[in-house]
Amino acid sequence: MNILITIYSTTGIFISFILNLTPIPSLIKANITRDISEISHAYLIMASANYLNWCLYATKVDLLGPLINNLIGLCFTIAYIIVYHKIKGDIWKFGPIYFSCCACISLIMFKVPPSDLLGLLSVGLSALQYMAPIEQIKPALLNKDPKYIDIFLIPALMSNAAVWGVYGFLVDDWFIIIPNLMGLLFSLFQILVYVWAQGFLPHPTFSWLANKIREKPIKMTEDDTIEFQNKD
Template identity: 25%
Template sequence: MISMEIRNTLALSASICTILQFLAGVLVCKKYIRNGSTGDSSGLAFVTCFMSCSLWLRYGILTGDLFIIFVNVFGTILQICYILIYILYNVKRSTTIKQFTIAICLISLVYLYSIFQKNRVLAEKHIGFLSCSLTILFFASPLISLAHVIRMKSTDSLPFPVIMSSMIVSCQWFVYGCLLSDQFIQIPNFMGCILSAFQLSLFLIYPSKRTDQAYFI
């Protein structure tokens, strides 16, 4: 009973922190609206996160995990809003529209497979594997900017609050995955912990020289 209470409390805390992390995109969209343009930024991060939330939502439904369902329903709706705002304020919107359309088609195929797959356990494993793989790719995407940071010996381009929140969220979901003995939750969040810790260590190695850094912009 105690372990159940601990697990639920941890899942609730992780869900709240994840939702707050998702809401960071509001600041980015406010910048788009204020400037009337998305500038040189890419909408791929929103599309990727939309796919990740949609897949985890299906995995949560298959496993009957209400916490995973709740947080990813919120995340999926929010990412759709972000994508629509990005498309609205982007001059070359055709690329993002194509990416979003492809993402919807792929997710639809995955959902149809999971619905018509009679072996529910097999469907759960396949959706879990896809969700896990996409999350690992999402966590690995900052490695491109890390190469720039190491080359320039400066962390000015790294958003410290975002990385710190990623560290906290990843650790919480990793522990939750351990309590459930769910490797699909454990593995990507363990990777997230390692990558976030590495990025945070760079702030000690290459302290930022800027005092007015806009972390979320």
């Protein structure tokens, strides 16, 4: 059993490392075009909060694999947030607030709540991290355009959730199992939307969702509106 735990934790760290590289193409493109609309800022923020909380939880319950994994993820995500806001042009406004909040939250969360409460919070934050890229689903459905879904990120998220879900079963930790099971489902849904937007999955469910969203008032950029009208 210890060998399996080591294998899955090592595999999970490797896949998470690959996962943490997936935003790079989008950030390079955004740096060239100065357009950050195709990058999920919500995902970056939730990922950093999630990695930070898991580092605290793993430290308290003495799980080396998850600690290394989430520490690496935290470093990557902080770097991406800095690049994102540098492109946006508000790094000196956003940065001090962001890092001050991270420092204060880390101190409070490590000292005050017990490990079980940290575990519950980790479940919630992990779910939000996996859900965050769904913000890109709305324009993808409305425009039937796969460019809004990061096809590098979602499969990596799915693989990551699968491996760490198995690891959770091996160490009998439901705080690890639950969010990764949810991550599998969220990632699968986004992949299906991507395939539908490519025209390879003519399923009426996604057209129905697009029509439901279209019935509500939606804030769209001028470029999105023109592109959507051209598609119609």
